[in-house]
Amino acid sequence: MPKPYSIDLRRKVVEAIALNGMRRCEAHDHFNISRGTINDWLKLYEETGDVSPRGQRHIGHSHKITDWPAFRVFVKANADKTQVEIAELWPDDISDRTISRALRKIGFTRKKRPMDTKNETR
Numbered sequence: 001m002p003k004p005y006s007i008d009l010r011r012k013v014v015e016a017i018a019l020n021g022m023r024r025c026e027a028h029d030h031f032n033i034s035r036g037t038i039n040d041w042l043k044l045y046e047e048t049g050d051v052s053p054r055g056q057r058h059i060g061h062s063h064k065i066t067d068w069p070a071f072r073v074f075v076k077a078n079a080d081k082t083q084v085e086i087a088e089l090w091p092d093d094i095s096d097r098t099i100s101r102a103l104r105k106i107g108f109t110r111k112k113r114p115m116d117t118k119n120e121t122r
Helices: 007-018 026-030 034-049 068-077 082-088 096-106
Strands: none
Touching: 007 026, 007 034, 026 034, 068 082, 068 096, 082 096
16 A cells, blocks of 8 residues: 655645645646645545544454464364354354365365375376
């Protein structure tokens, strides 16, 4: 994500327009900043009285499984169940696809035979 412009530059642009009467297109040429950005800063200044950048939004999703040691114990206790059954038994509302991702994350696999078996069809 790109870095926001410095607060000093934001204040200079807003002061030049609001206090000194500079037109937006002149500020665009003088400071070499897009007019859309200038409009956003002026709108932010009108709403909050300051030009500081707003906090970053949380990117991603909230994870359904947060207690991984308890999940490992739960999976070992229910190792004979399918992913759909494990999802139904889990205390929270969770999908079987989420269970699949969580099982992969803890390294739990259904396949127990080693991979070094030779292919007999050749």
